[in-house]
Amino acid sequence: MKERNKKGRHLQQREPYTEQAEVRIAELDENGQGIAVVKRQKVAIKNALPDETVRIKARKGKAGMIIETMERLNESDVRCKVNCAIFERCGSCHLLHMEYQKQLEWKKQGVIKLLREAGLKGITVHDPVGMKEPYAYRNKVIIGFQKNRARKTISGFYEEESHRIVAFHDCLLQDAKSNELVRVITELVNEMHIAPYEEDRRSGVLRHVLIRRGFASDQTMVVFVTNTSMFAGSKNLVAALRKRCPYITTIVQNINTRKTSIVLGEQEKVLFGKGYIEDVLCGLRFRISPKSFYQINHEQCEKLYAKAKELAQPACDEILLDAYCGIGTIGMSMAKEWKAVYGVEVNRDAVRDAKSNALRNKIDHITFICEDAGRFLTDTAKRGWQPDVLIMDPSRAGSDLTFLRAVNKAKPKRIVYISCNPKTQVRDLLELAKLGYQTKDLYLYDLFPNTTHTESICLLNRKS
Numbered sequence: 001m002k003e004r005n006k007k008g009r010h011l012q013q014r015e016p017y018t019e020q021a022e023v024r025i026a027e028l029d030e031n032g033q034g035i036a037v038v039k040r041q042k043v044a045i046k047n048a049l050p051d052e053t054v055r056i057k058a059r060k061g062k063a064g065m066i067i068e069t070m071e072r073l074n075e076s077d078v079r080c081k082v083n084c085a086i087f088e089r090c091g092s093c094h095l096l097h098m099e100y101q102k103q104l105e106w107k108k109q110g111v112i113k114l115l116r117e118a119g120l121k122g123i124t125v126h127d128p129v130g131m132k133e134p135y136a137y138r139n140k141v142i143i144g145f146q147k148n149r150a151r152k153t154i155s156g157f158y159e160e161e162s163h164r165i166v167a168f169h170d171c172l173l174q175d176a177k178s179n180e181l182v183r184v185i186t187e188l189v190n191e192m193h194i195a196p197y198e199e200d201r202r203s204g205v206l207r208h209v210l211i212r213r214g215f216a217s218d219q220t221m222v223v224f225v226t227n228t229s230m231f232a233g234s235k236n237l238v239a240a241l242r243k244r245c246p247y248i249t250t251i252v253q254n255i256n257t258r259k260t261s262i263v264l265g266e267q268e269k270v271l272f273g274k275g276y277i278e279d280v281l282c283g284l285r286f287r288i289s290p291k292s293f294y295q296i297n298h299e300q301c302e303k304l305y306a307k308a309k310e311l312a313q314p315a316c317d318e319i320l321l322d323a324y325c326g327i328g329t330i331g332m333s334m335a336k337e338w339k340a341v342y343g344v345e346v347n348r349d350a351v352r353d354a355k356s357n358a359l360r361n362k363i364d365h366i367t368f369i370c371e372d373a374g375r376f377l378t379d380t381a382k383r384g385w386q387p388d389v390l391i392m393d394p395s396r397a398g399s400d401l402t403f404l405r406a407v408n409k410a411k412p413k414r415i416v417y418i419s420c421n422p423k424t425q426v427r428d429l430l431e432l433a434k435l436g437y438q439t440k441d442l443y444l445y446d447l448f449p450n451t452t453h454t455e456s457i458c459l460l461n462r463k464s
């Protein structure tokens with residue numbers, strides 16, 4: 001039947017505009033999608049690599065062309081077999097279809113491009129330090145829950161750009177114990193009829209589960225994130241989970257009642273164990289609470305920290321400020337070689353861990369301050385305090401102008417800048433260059449193989 005408008009007139013039924021084309025992929029965008037040009041418009045095509053020709057059917061959407069079907073007509077030399085059933089739907093491993101050495105080269109070229117576009121000249125980007133076995137490296141996993149059509153609760157990752165869960169069996173980036181835990185928890189949630197949280201109705205109980213593993217200590221933390229403080233059946237759940245996975249060290253309930261995509265809430269209840277795990281990194285023991293940051297790739301993190309120490313050039317008559325210090329790992333890993341170390345971090349739980357970690361490792365010339373790094377440096381610089389060396393390792397958003405302006409007042413002799421987002425790092429390097437801090441070398445460490453992310457580190461010296 002034809003549609004009518006308000007006045008009752010028949011509306012012309014228009015076919016949606018579709019385009020069929022054979023296109024060659026020119027490059028990958030920053031999300032690892034193949035880029036081709038259709039009718040002078042750039043289209044991003046998933047699972048397509050440079051030098052491949054694909055036949056696509058696309059339609060015009062509000063934000064550009066939407067690919068409806070895609071058929072690959074030839075294969076790139078760098079394409080490799082993907083051993084993951086949900087690769088095309090899951091939003092995590094965008095580069096799983098590309099040979100690992102090529103992934104590293106692509107990441108390097110991406111950083112070179114960022115520097116060029118920013119007009120930062122004279123910086124050598126070194127070959128990324130990769131992994132021998134670029135799988136099973138993630139020590140932290142977050143899964144969501146949803147009912148499927150058969151009303152069974154499934155768990156998994158979110159499908160790209162959607163709120164739908166994609167169930168998985170064995171994720172290639174996780175270790176065997178994390179994969180087993182996902183399986184067992186999902187079975188128990190079904191057996192015990194624990195209702196998954198429904199975002200639209202804001203009903204149900206279980207929002208997420210966070211699993212964190214200490215790869216060196218073999219300790220395991222499970223965090224149930226619930227929508228309510230009341231967690232009916234939690235005693236039985238904990239007992240059954242511990243029976244089936246006796247290697248669990250601690251189980252925590254985190255309560256998040258907010259309408260937000262942020263996973264963890266403020267409030268916590270320890271359901272079993274101490275409420276934190278410990279791990280060994282760079283020969284030191286660290287306590288890690290659910291809300292504290294801890295690098296997700298243990299093996300690569302040790303290489304990165306070794307580089308940080310080399311670049312910082314510790315001296316026993318100098319003072320180090322470890323800004324954005326988390327649980328204190330970087331500062332503590334090189335504390336012995338400084339006169340004094342200060343760590344500043346905004347997350348209260350992380351600072352509590354850091355203080356406890358200093359005691360654990362018998363380091364008494366390190367002090368941790370819970371404050372915004374920019375405010376701390378501004379206040380201390382006003383009072384004339386100057387760290388000799390600054391290590392900064394901000395979150396993906398990078399640093400902020402308050403912090404960078406305070407750097408200009410504190411005037412450390414050397415800065416080591418570590419970043420998990422070269423885009424914001426390059427932006428901050430531009431600001432630091434204006435303040436007279438220059439770098440010649442950027443080193444890349446692949447902490448996130450098979451994804452588009454990369455970690456970078458550089459030393460900045462102040463022009464005299």
Ligand SMILES: C[S@@+](CC[C@H](N)C(=O)[O-])C[C@H]1O[C@@H](n2cnc3c(N)ncnc32)[C@H](O)[C@@H]1O
Pocket residue numbers: 293294295323324325326327328329330344345346347350371372373374393394395396420
């Ligand atoms: C990428 S993590 C690095 C942590 C630590 N350096 C490590 O390697 O484990 C960034 C840290 O910065 C903290 N952070 C974010 N914004 C901050 C701010 N404005 N001031 C101080 N710390 C902040 C986060 O809580 C997080 O612990």
